Amino acid sequence: MKRLLLLLFLMIFAHCAWAAGPPLRIGVLGPMSGSYANVGKEARHVLTLLTTDINDQGGLLGRNVELAFEDEGESAQAAKAAAEKLVRQGIVAVVGPFKSGSTESVQAVFSDAGLMQIAYGATEVSLTEKGFPYFFRTCPRDDEQAKALIKILRKTNLRKVALLHDNSLYGKGLGEAIQDQLNAWMMPPVFYGALTPNQADDSGLLEKVRETAPEVVFFAGYYPEAGRLLQARERLSWKVPFMGGDATNNPGLITVAGTRAAAHFFILSPPNPDQLENPRTKTFLNRFQQVYGYRPSSIYGLLAGNALLALSESIQAIQSADASKVSDYLHRRYFKKSGLTGEIFFNTRGDVVNDLYVLYQVDKEGRFLLKKQVSSGDLIP
Structure with missing residues (x-):
């Protein structure tokens, strides 16, 4: 009997010692300050809730999961410095960054350290074509957004398109993807150019664009x-429709432009959280509101959550945080899993398989109203 009690004591002690080991640290690199701080805040809250769930279910590899947050900042240099800081903290994987330029600047840092990286807002096409084996993303690529735009233009019989970008890696990448699609459909843009970032007044540029008589201007x-840009259009009293891509889907747009200048602006992007019909999404959003007292306005916090779910479920399935093994599992066996936005799985490049976009229009009160969904080639009212 004494031997049995001693054996039980030793087993309990060993289990406690094993479970009380150092936490498994996962890095989070996102916009904690600056223009997209609201996205970083929502992502932090989403990831914190999911981490609580993971730890309540026993953690990963017998260890609690701990998140290490760093700010990607407003420049590639700041993002790279933050990435290097995360590596020094002994993380096993990273969620983020959000912006394409930040992501490009840190891919080699994480790859050289042998770490899994899943970005959640970096849409620039080339990011998954650079040969980094441990890089994935939960947001769709810019060329998918370009295809969605073409479907809208053809459906509405708009052929004369002026195309502007902001000279960022994301903006140039999306602009080039759209230009390629327009050329492929034999409707080349009537104007293609870039504005000067942080310029107080873009009226001069818009005067040149107006001379080409576009039916729609895409930014x-x-x-x-x-x-x-919308403020400049208002100063010119120009009534031509303006449209923007997914990075314009932010409440800060109204703060910058004002409700009057932003009215009637169209936004093409993945759907906002409240437009998602997935039962898991609705349950999570209700819980999120109970905990934090607000509902997330951006899809990107949920896409950050998808990244953490993909990492944690893979580590749990293969009982290893080794990047090569996790990457292989995500490529080969992580198929049609239920994420916070619906089914998630990845192709051979590490791109998420997702073709759902929606078209919003800003009303006179600054609200983003859902107009259309664009999915699998069809426009759904």
Whole structure:
């Protein structure tokens, strides 16, 4: 009997010692400050809730999961410095960054350290074509957004398109993807050019664009520049429709442009959280509101959550955090899993398989109203 009690004591002690080992650290690199701080805040809250769930279920590899947050900042240099800091903290994988330029600057840092990286807002096409074996993303690529735009233009019989970008890696990449699609459909843009970032007044550029008589102006870039562009359009009293890509889907657009200048602006992007019909999404959003007192306005916090789920479920399935093994599992066996936005799985490049976009229009009160969904080639009312 004493031997049995001693054996039980030793087993309990060994289990406790094993479970009380150092936490498994996962890095999070996102916009904790600057223009997209609201995205970083929502992502942090989403990831914190999911980490609580993971630890309540026993953690990973017998260890609690701990998140290490760093700010990607407003420049490639700041993002790279933050990435190097995360590596020094002994992380096993990283979620992020959000922006394409930041992501490009840190891919080699994480790859050289042998770490899995899943970005959640970096849409620039080339990021998954650079040969980094441990890089994935949960957001769709810019060329997918370009295809969605073409479907809308053809459905609405708009052929004369002026195309502007903001000279960022994301903006240039999206602009080039759209230009390629327009040329493929034999409707080359009537104007293609870039604005000067942080310029107070873009009226001069818009005067040149207006001379080409476009039926619609598409802006590929981030919302602060889109807001200033809309102000310039209002100063010119120009009524031609303006449209922007996914990086203009931010409440800050109204803050920059004002409700009057932003009215009637169209936004093509993945759907906002409340437009998602997935039961898991609805349950999670209700819980999120109970905990934090607000509902997330951006899809990107949920896409960050998808990244953490993909990492944690893979580590749990193969009982290893080794990047080569996790990467192989995500490529070969992580198929049609239920994420916070619906089914998630990845192709051979590490791109998420997702072709759902929606078209919003800003109303006179600054609200983003859903107009259309673009999925599998069809426009759904």
